[in-house]
Amino acid sequence: MKTLLVTGGAGFVGSHLCEKLISLGNKVICIDHFDNFYDPSIKEQNIKNIIANPLFTLYRYDIRDEKKMEEVFSSTNIDCVIHLAAMAGVRPSIQNPLLYEDVNVRGTNVLLEQAKNHHIKKFIFASSSSVYGNSDLVPFHEKQVVDFAISPYAATKKAGEVICHVYHHLYQLDVAILRLFTVYGPRQRPDLAIHKFTQMIQNDEPIPFFGDGSTERDYTYVDDIVHGIIMSVAYLEKNQNVYEIFNLGENQTISLSQMVETIEKAVGKKAKKKMCPMQPGDVFRTYANIDKAKKYLGYQPSTQFQKGIENFIDWFSSN
Numbered sequence: 001m002k003t004l005l006v007t008g009g010a011g012f013v014g015s016h017l018c019e020k021l022i023s024l025g026n027k028v029i030c031i032d033h034f035d036n037f038y039d040p041s042i043k044e045q046n047i048k049n050i051i052a053n054p055l056f057t058l059y060r061y062d063i064r065d066e067k068k069m070e071e072v073f074s075s076t077n078i079d080c081v082i083h084l085a086a087m088a089g090v091r092p093s094i095q096n097p098l099l100y101e102d103v104n105v106r107g108t109n110v111l112l113e114q115a116k117n118h119h120i121k122k123f124i125f126a127s128s129s130s131v132y133g134n135s136d137l138v139p140f141h142e143k144q145v146v147d148f149a150i151s152p153y154a155a156t157k158k159a160g161e162v163i164c165h166v167y168h169h170l171y172q173l174d175v176a177i178l179r180l181f182t183v184y185g186p187r188q189r190p191d192l193a194i195h196k197f198t199q200m201i202q203n204d205e206p207i208p209f210f211g212d213g214s215t216e217r218d219y220t221y222v223d224d225i226v227h228g229i230i231m232s233v234a235y236l237e238k239n240q241n242v243y244e245i246f247n248l249g250e251n252q253t254i255s256l257s258q259m260v261e262t263i264e265k266a267v268g269k270k271a272k273k274k275m276c277p278m279q280p281g282d283v284f285r286t287y288a289n290i291d292k293a294k295k296y297l298g299y300q301p302s303t304q305f306q307k308g309i310e311n312f313i314d315w316f317s318s319n
Contacts, residue, residue, distance in 0.1 A: 003026070004026055007085035017226050017229055029059070031063060033085070045319075066110055070117075081120060083123065087156075089191060093156070101159075127161055127178060131157050133283060168242075177244065185315075209276060218250055220250050221250070224248070246297060266310050
């Protein structure tokens with residue numbers, strides 16, 4: 001049995017990951033702040049099936065609180081830290097860049113210090129496809145220069161990657177950086193497009209349709225992301241002197257127009273569109289080259305977009 005610390009473990013991706021880790025017989029320590037970025041009761045729902053499980057321990061703490069983090073890290077022998085917690089979202093980061101810097105950069109540094117102090121040698125950091133900015137080199141690969149962020153959120157994720165490298169270099173911390181590409185599926189945050197559009201279409205409300213519909217995203221189903229994270233844990237267990245960056249995506253793009261059409265088909269209702277200009281900070285395209293993750297991790301995404309949307313609609317309709 002391994003003991004894994006998961007930050008942001010009551011969130012969208014985190015709750016799916018915690019469930020899977022527990023089902024595999026691992027002990028999970030979850031840290032989640034339950035802040036008001038969206039309704040905290042949503043997170044309560046996310047973890048309702050595991051909250052009473054003896055393999056699950058929940059700390060309702062802020063990762064920036066050094067004393068609280070010391071308490072958690074001192075409570076047990078942790079085999080690996082899986083750091084998912086963050087202030088998320090491109091557009092909100094433009095409105096509140098200082099908060100994003102404090103949580104995403106300082107919070108990550110606090111966790112790395114705890115890992116160092118408690119001699120934890122395995123660390124996974126959830127980065128984002130946003131670090132690639134508006135690069136014309138597609139599909140995006142891990143060796144590309146990512147020095148041209150176009151949102152505070154993207155900049156904080158790049159900063160987190162760099163800080164992780166510092167701890168790898170100075171303290172021999174083994175690190176896997178996972179650049180996640182537009183995750184969707186059951187429990188997706190209510191502020192994200194697929195969730196928001198589904199609700200608006202069902203309520204006959206006009207959806208905000210930014211640009212001409214040609215923007216593209218490499219939508220990645222949550223189960224595939226969870227698979228990639230678990231494979232990353234296994235990779236770190238088997239290897240030493242590791243600092244590696246991996247794209248976790250589907251290696252295909254879906255346009256905004258295609259995304260809306262797929263939701264319309266699954267819901268059985270046409271969308272009303274409110275045409276809007278492109279938003280500051282939004283990238284035109286995300287597209288993952290996943291050759292490295294396949295080779296090193298055995299990562300193999302398997303959920304087609306239409307099936308993933310159908311799964312999401314089934315979950316949405318039952319909640």
